[in-house]
Amino acid sequence: EPDRALAARLQTHPFLGPKLTIYQQDSMTFDFAAPAQEKGQPLRVFGNQPYNISTPLMSHLFSYTGSIKDMHFILQKEV
Secondary structure, three states: OOOHHHHHHHHOOOOOHHHOOOOOOOOOOOOOHHHHHHHOOOEEEEEEOOHHHHHHHHHHHHOOOOOEEEEEEEOOOOO
16 A cells, blocks of 8 residues: 655655655566666665565565665564
8 A cells, every 4th residue: 555645755855855766656566677777776675565465575576686685674573
């Protein structure tokens, strides 16, 4: 579930805004290789993962290990 209010705050933040590129899209269908190629460097991915898609999303992200530098997530204890 996208947090549009948080994304808007981060994009307009005076210190963080210029350092971030925020993509608001379904992460299960997102092509993580495309922005990495566009930027010419691997991505740093972070987020708060919903319980019901945590495992499938991690599997999806692991298929892009050549395009992702690191990943940082908040997960529920059960995951």
